[in-house]
Amino acid sequence: MTSDALVDALVRSTFQVAGVLTRIGAERDLSLTQLRALGILRDRRPRMTELAVFLGLDKSTLSGLIDRAEHRGLVARGRNPQDRRVVDVFLTPAGQELAEQVYGEVRRALAPAINRLDPQDRDRLVRLLHAALHSPG
Amino acid sequence: MTSDALVDALVRSTFQVAGVLTRIGAERDLSLTQLRALGILRDRRPRMTELAVFLGLDKSTLSGLIDRAEHRGLVARGRNPQDRRVVDVFLTPAGQELAEQVYGEVRRALAPAINRLDPQDRDRLVRLLHAALHSPG
DNA sequence: CCCAGTAGTTTGTAATACAAATAATGGCGA
DNA sequence: TCGCCATTATTTGTATTACAAACTACTGGG
16 A cells, blocks of 8 residues: 555654764754754743643753753753743753754755755655645644 | 755754654654664664664663663573673564554654645655665665 | 673763642732 | 633643763673
C-alpha cells in the first residue's frame, strides 16, 4: 500500500532529522527539547503554560527546563503586571545568539540533503509537507 | 530562500511526527527510543553494539534500555556461540505483537495527514523524502 | 601463555519527564 | 468586602534516559 510506504518514509525522515538536531544540540549541551524551545522562543514570548503546551510537556517539566536555561543565561523570566501569577519566558541576547547559531548549523547540516533536490522539487516537498502535516488536525 | 523554507518544513514535520510517536508510545509506556528500538527489531536481530550505533546511543545506555524491555518481556538476549562476548537482541512474541500494534496505531494516527494528499502526491512525497534523506550522507 | 583489544555491564551523575502537593494570585458570588 | 474556587507556576518525589569511566569476560595474535 502506498500509504504504508509514506508512513515509513515519514517515520524514517523524522528519526533522521531528529538525529541531526540531537547531534547539533549535543555539541552545545542542548537537548532536543531545549533546542526546540530555543527555536520557539526566537519569535515568541509565551507564558510558562503556553510554552509547555507548545512543547507537549507538563508544566512541572518546563519549570526545570527553564531553570537550567536561565542559569546558563539563555532565557529569562518576566513577571506580567496584569496578572502576577503569570511568568513570561523570553530569550536573552546570549540565547538569541545561540539560537541563531544553532539554526544556522541545522541549515548547514541539512544542506547536502536539500541540494540533492532541484529547486522545483524543493518547492514541491515544502508544499507536500505543508499540505499533509501543517493543516488542522 | 527556498532552502530555508524546506529546512523549516523538515524541522516542523519532524517535531510533529515525533509528537505523534511520543504520544502513541506513552499510551503503552514506551519512550520514543524504546518505540524506535522495537521498530528496528521487527526485522533484525542485532548485537548490542550494532543496535546502539543504529539508535545513536552509548552502549551503556542500551544496556539499561534492554534491561527494562527484557523485564517487561518484550525482548530477549541471546548468546552467540561463535563469540561468547556478543549478546544478540531480539523481540519476544509479546514484543512482536506490541510492535505491530504500535505501528498499526502510528499508521492510523498519520492516516488523516496522508489522506489529505491524493495518491499521486503521496508517491511524490515518498520519492522526495527518499531522494533527499535516504541517500548516502 | 600473555596481553592488547573487543563486547557488554556496572556504577555514578545529570537531565528529562510526570504526577501530586504546595504557594500565590485572580476573580466571582453572596 | 469576604470567602472560596480556579488558575498559574513551583516544589518534591520517583522513574527513565543518557553519558562516561571503570570493570568483567572473552578473543585472538604473538
